[in-house]
Amino acid sequence: MCFSANASFAAGIALTVIGIATVRKAKQPNQIAFASIPIIFAVQQFSEGILWLALTHPEYRFLKEEATYTFLFFAQVIWPIWVPWSIMILEKKEERKRIQKIMLTISLTVTIYLLFCLFIFDVDARIGSNHIHYALDYPASIGKFGAMLYIFVTISPPYFSRVKGMWILATIILISYIVTFIFYRDYLLSVWCFFSALISVVIYYIISKIPKKEVLK
Numbered sequence: 385m386c387f388s389a390n391a392s393f394a395a396g397i398a399l400t401v402i403g404i405a406t407v408r409k410a411k412q413p414n415q416i417a418f419a420s421i422p423i424i425f426a427v428q429q430f431s432e433g434i435l436w437l438a439l440t441h442p443e444y445r446f447l448k449e450e451a452t453y454t455f456l457f458f459a460q461v462i463w464p465i466w467v468p469w470s471i472m473i474l475e476k477k478e479e480r481k482r483i484q485k486i487m488l489t490i491s492l493t494v495t496i497y498l499l500f501c502l503f504i505f506d507v508d509a510r511i512g513s514n515h516i517h518y519a520l521d522y523p524a525s526i527g528k529f530g531a532m533l534y535i536f537v538t539i540s541p542p543y544f545s546r547v548k549g550m551w552i553l554a555t556i557i558l559i560s561y562i563v564t565f566i567f568y569r570d571y572l573l574s575v576w577c578f579f580s581a582l583i584s585v586v587i588y589y590i591i592s593k594i595p596k597k598e599v600l601k
Contacts, residue, residue, distance in 0.1 A: 387514055387515075388436060388514075389433045389434075389436035389437050389440070390433075392429045392430070392432045392433030392436055393429070393430065393433040395426075395429040395580070395581065396426045396427075396429035396430040396433060397426075398581060399422045399423070399425045399426035399429060399580060399581065399584055400422075400423060400426040402422045402581075402584045402585065402588060403419075403420060403421075403422035403423035403424075403425075403426055403584065404423070405588060406419040406420075406421075406422055406584070406587055406588045406591050407419045407420055407423070409588065409591045409592045410591055411594060414473045414474060415474065415591060415594065417466070417469065417470035417473060418470035418471060418473075418474060418587065418590075418591065419587065419591045420470075421466065421467070421470065421583075421584065421587050422580075422583075422584035422587060422588070424458060424462060424463070424466060425580035425581075425583070425584055427454075427458055428455055428458045428459060428580070429580070431451050431454040431455040431458070432451070432455050432516065434447055434450075434451040435447075435448065435451035435452055435455060435509055435516060436511075436516070438451055439509065439510065439511050439516070440511070448509065451509075452507060452508070452509045452518070453502070453507070455509075455518075456502055456507060456518065456520075457502065460495075460498040460499075460502060460534075461495050461498055461499050461502065463538065464491050464494050464495050464498070464534055464537050464538055465488075465491050465492060465495045467491075467537070467538050467541060467542075468484060468487045468488045468491045468537055468538075468541040469488055469491075471484060471541040471542060471545050471547075471550070472484035472485060472487075472488055472541070474545065474547055475545065475546065475547075477546065480544065480545070480546055483544050484541055484544065484545075487536075487537055487540055487541050487544070490533060490536070490537050491537035491538075493533075494530065494533045494534055494537055497530060498530070498534070501520070501522045501523075505520070505521045505522050505523075506519075506521040507519065507520050507521065535561055538557060539554050539557050539558050539561075540554075541554075542554035542557070547590060547594065548590065548593050548594070549586065549589055549590040549593055550590060552586055552589075552590075553583065553586045553587065553590065556579070556582060556583055556586060557579075557583065560579035560582075560583070563579075564579075
């Protein structure tokens with residue numbers, strides 16, 4: 385969350401509750417990964433809450449680096465690979481699964497690149513305008529292209545899924561990207577997670593609407 389440590393911790397608790405409820409709604413093992421996305425969001429929020437403390441209280445400053453890297457690891461490494469993979473394993477129709485596998489391959493490339501950048505180049509976090517700004521010293525030459533691929537692999541898989549309600553999820557993610565890019569470009573990584581609660585509610589809806597014995601064909 386983009387406002388304070390308290391807001392981040394509160395969001396983390398709320399997302400954990402939603403995540404547990406969503407996982408409990410899962411009817412088959414292949415639904416658990418997708419149902420767990422709110423819990424991943426919760427971990428991000430808790431890590432950013434700790435980062436807020438590190439940035440605002442000298443006694444917690446020693447936690448800054450760990451909290452920064454934890455947040456960025458989930459935002460840039462876990463998220464782009466988990467979304468296409470968790471959606472792919474929901475598919476039963478081979479034609480749709482092939483499309484999802486292609487997207488998963490692209491996402492793996494994006495993830496490896498971002499993981500490389502995360503540990504090779506300098507990263508920093510600081511507070512500005514009541515938000516956390518993550519300063520990433522990644523190569524600018526391919527930064528925009530990498531950002532476009534990141535957006536592609538996190539938005540496209542739901543649109544190609546036959547699971548009911550996935551298009552709603554994709555549309556909300558797309559809108560959230562657009563809103564944060566227009567109004568909070570310098571704080572995109574932090575502010576975008578503000579939408580995690582809404583996305584998590586949609587995921588709960590999707591999981592709850594999958595029939596118990598549904599077999600996608």
